[in-house]
Amino acid sequence: MAAYKDLSKEELLKEKKVLTKKFDQIKAQNLHLDMSRGKPSAAQLDLAMGMMDVLNSTSNLKCKAGVDCRNYGVLDGIPEAQELLADMTEVPANQIIIYGNSSLNIMFDTVARSMTHGVMGSTPWCKLDKVKFLCPVPGYDRHFAITEYFGIEMVNIPMTPDGPDMDMVEEYVNNDESVKGIWCVPKYSNPQGITYSDETVRRFARLKPAAEDFRIYWDNAYGIHHLYEDKQDHLIEILMECKKEGNPDMVYKFCSTSKVSFPGSGVAAIAASPANLEDIRKQMRIQTIGHDKLNQLRHVRFFKDIHGMVSHMKKHAEIMRPKFEAVLNVLDKELGDLEIGSWIRPRGGYFISFDALPGCAKAIVAKAKEAGLVMTEAGATYPYGKDPQDSNIRIAPSYPTPEELAIASEIFVLSVKLVSIDKILESK
Amino acid sequence: MAAYKDLSKEELLKEKKVLTKKFDQIKAQNLHLDMSRGKPSAAQLDLAMGMMDVLNSTSNLKCKAGVDCRNYGVLDGIPEAQELLADMTEVPANQIIIYGNSSLNIMFDTVARSMTHGVMGSTPWCKLDKVKFLCPVPGYDRHFAITEYFGIEMVNIPMTPDGPDMDMVEEYVNNDESVKGIWCVPKYSNPQGITYSDETVRRFARLKPAAEDFRIYWDNAYGIHHLYEDKQDHLIEILMECKKEGNPDMVYKFCSTSKVSFPGSGVAAIAASPANLEDIRKQMRIQTIGHDKLNQLRHVRFFKDIHGMVSHMKKHAEIMRPKFEAVLNVLDKELGDLEIGSWIRPRGGYFISFDALPGCAKAIVAKAKEAGLVMTEAGATYPYGKDPQDSNIRIAPSYPTPEELAIASEIFVLSVKLVSIDKILESK
Incomplete structure (x- = not known):
């Protein structure tokens, strides 16, 4: 698909209609998904369960x-x-x-x-x-x-x-x-x-x-x-x-x-x-x-020792990597050519940073919430909660399961698309 | 024995000679004893070792x-x-x-x-x-x-x-x-x-x-x-x-x-x-x-629940009570009639407070240290470390073993007596 900004008003309205239908279908499922905080998943915590056994009443x-x-x-x-x-x-x-x-x-x-x-x-x-x-x-x-x-x-x-x-x-x-x-x-x-x-x-x-x-x-x-x-x-x-x-x-x-x-x-x-x-x-x-x-x-x-810790972190990576890739693949596939947002592929850490069209971040986060997806509040990545461009959104893919992430990513890109179309339409 | 204040100079000097000999004998043992902080003993900590087992890798x-x-x-x-x-x-x-x-x-x-x-x-x-x-x-x-x-x-x-x-x-x-x-x-x-x-x-x-x-x-x-x-x-x-x-x-x-x-x-x-x-x-x-x-x-x-906690504290009391009584009995027996100090018999807590003759606390703590007994610094029980009477000494009997307490109490009362004699002699 061509970049949204190059579409005519009619093409945008048509696209909006299709997307709105999809969005409403998901919304009807009454989901509760959370990509708001950098919180490890239960599977990651399970990796350290051995720590509960290393000290007991017979330990030195x-x-x-x-x-x-x-x-x-x-x-x-x-x-x-x-x-x-x-x-x-x-x-x-x-x-x-x-x-x-x-x-x-x-x-x-x-x-x-x-x-x-x-x-x-x-x-x-x-x-x-x-x-x-x-x-x-x-x-x-x-x-x-x-x-x-x-x-x-x-x-x-x-x-x-x-x-x-x-x-x-x-x-x-x-x-x-x-x-x-x-x-x-x-x-x-x-x-x-x-x-x-x-x-x-x-x-x-x-x-x-x-x-x-x-x-x-x-x-x-x-x-x-x-x-x-x-x-x-x-x-x-x-x-x-x-x-x-x-x-x-x-x-x-x-x-x-x-x-x-x-x-x-x-x-x-x-x-x-x-x-x-x-x-x-x-x-x-x-x-x-x-x-x-x-x-x-x-x-x-x-x-x-540190070697044990580094080895342990490889197990975390095994869990985290597919989650990051799941979200990034959806972003690439769904938003790659639309010129309504940009993002970075990180090699570590807990977040993906998404920059929407200026003036769209708050509306995107609100839109996602409508369909049951909680994102970090738009603006939170700036002092006083004020993103001067209203553009940046933090995506935290660690906590949801891979299945939840698939649907959460879909909600997110739908929200980005719908809000961006409205924003572009304003100037058409 | 009569109160020190009622003894003659000669009687005091004679008493001092006897006490000094005892003190020097203990000092020669090169002891390391500590009645300075309200620190539970290992035996008390052992009471809670079950806490190391209640959570393990199979726990909810x-x-x-x-x-x-x-x-x-x-x-x-x-x-x-x-x-x-x-x-x-x-x-x-x-x-x-x-x-x-x-x-x-x-x-x-x-x-x-x-x-x-x-x-x-x-x-x-x-x-x-x-x-x-x-x-x-x-x-x-x-x-x-x-x-x-x-x-x-x-x-x-x-x-x-x-x-x-x-x-x-x-x-x-x-x-x-x-x-x-x-x-x-x-x-x-x-x-x-x-x-x-x-x-x-x-x-x-x-x-x-x-x-x-x-x-x-x-x-x-x-x-x-x-x-x-x-x-x-x-x-x-x-x-x-x-x-x-x-x-x-x-x-x-x-x-x-x-x-x-x-x-x-x-x-x-x-x-x-x-x-x-x-x-x-x-x-x-x-x-x-x-x-x-x-x-x-x-x-x-x-x-x-709180009942479990209260029951647990009875086990602490079993360990603490004999220690308090050991110290208090030595104080009663050795200082009871001498009018060179007063103390309170507490029903709980971690300390015994001893009030020496005014102007003697620092010297007593220093004297005890000579024989290897560390007490809470004199003055510590007052703001800015300044006891206006230089009188109060905090005794913490929880950490030493009963055997250590017996000798620590002996060092303490010897120090009290020796310093008090010097103080009384000043005015004779």
Whole structure:
């Protein structure tokens, strides 16, 4: 079929009639489908069920350092968990602190601490008139929610195929002292699946921030979450790169096993320079006596080491890959020639990012909902929920079954087509 | 023996010589003993080892509400965990939110949130010139550390056998708008083991705070931690009492299973009025997707219900009671008539509070350390680590074995005697 924009009004109306009939048939089935969140499926969680057996009442519950993991203490996490997550994060084991089950919680705490206590001795941000964060867009809604919650002004930075627009990043960071941070998902980014290029990472490391308390919030959420064995993105390790450039303290790196073991019961960590970690511990010592060491031990006993973890992620890929391909194939087949949307084929991560015709995203998501398909709210991938183009839609194919995905993709493309036809008709 | 103060200089010097010889003999044994923290012993932790078996790879990991506990979600905690901890806390199950493993972390977050966002719409405390907390003394050092960390001014409120001096509490709370909170351990208080009287609780409930955002921080850490079956303190439930008095929003109640299941891997909770909980959720929704539900489920499957938990605590009491009595018997026997210290026989909790002659606490703790016994640092039971009398010492008998306790108590009383003799000799 030709591109919709090249069709006549009559041809479009005819197409709309056919599509509406199909749409109404599906709608009549009263379906309940969800492609809204990056939530692993039950089949993925089943992969880690062995973790429920590695600790039992006859187990040795002491970590290698001899500490009883049941009792209080050990602020940084048990050494073997530090090693495992350090390997996962590609940093030395003495540059990581293990927390509870949520890396989001670590990021929240990191911003909260900066608000009330500043960063390594800087003025607390709550005492400043203006604090800004750069937000590569489209991006992760929960990141933006944290900075919005603390009243931090968010500045959109467009994503390119190589990562954030680094000209803009340099312009802001190197000249505006009120810019204190930037949210990054550097590998298989949320939602586009873009991995920052070597040059992008190096330009980050070479920043000369106007603010001494500027930090890169490097949320490496999908570091080992590949879809293919033979096609994997590689990301340069940012902590070492910053150190080489004389900026050792400029980055906080976050990770978790939420999408490796169990989303509700994983372990999360922050990696940073020794000076940053000591600054963080000043808060942690007041906040807690220590995080859940038994769960740390459980992870170590199950995965054993980074090789075990990487092998485990291949099983995740086996489940995820067909789902991504199912959605992408429907997009290719149904929308390939219509010029009413574009998307990227990611090599990892949890999302497919779809850019509709400007002004159509909200209507598409609403349309899909009519037929029982819940998508991430349009706008969610932008700060304040405001996509200036009303164009970006995040597709999360992980949770539904393959059968559900087939019908969900069909609903989605029908919604895209119907909304796009209406939009094009407006100008005919 | 007569009271030391009534002995002559010569008699004191003679006594000192005998005691010094004993002390040096023990010192020569090069011991390493620790009565510093309220840390359960391995034997207590062994009581909950069954918890390591209740969930395994063949278990149903869905909670009663049908949610897969392995996956993301459920901000308030799974319903059955809410019920268990609500029963433990004596509140309705819809008035509690379950967190991670640390109630200290909840208290920290509660103060942090008040600093940056105020309380139910009030001015954020970081925007105020002065914020004060009342601190019943002696009290819990980690409470004081939180308020000190946030630059909150702490006001000492003397403890009485019925709880904090309520005349002073009323005077401050009802008249000083900068007083935003009070730290309470209302049952088997840390360190004195005092339970607030009915009248004390009622006077709390009847407060008419000058500040609308004043909150009672009611840390019911030892609510079910009795030492005796036949001698138990009863504490009036504060949330209901406040509600009756028209002050439903005036209290945050904290609890955890740290000293019920495992200190490192328990579950913690906050109970409060619906309006407070909604205020708290506004932060939580940004901070996390949900806490560890598998660990919540593990607790419920192990304890089953509050009866199971209460029965379990009787086993703890069997282990704790002889330890408390061992220390108390040594204190009675060795210091009973000397008028160089006083202490309280608690019916529950984790501590014995010892009041030495004024000006002696630091020296006693230092003396004990010489012989290899680590005590809680003197002063720790007061804000800023400053005991104005240099008198209070917290004894934590839970962690050492009974054999270790026998020798630790001996070191302690020898240290008390030696330091007290020196103090009395100064004025002879």
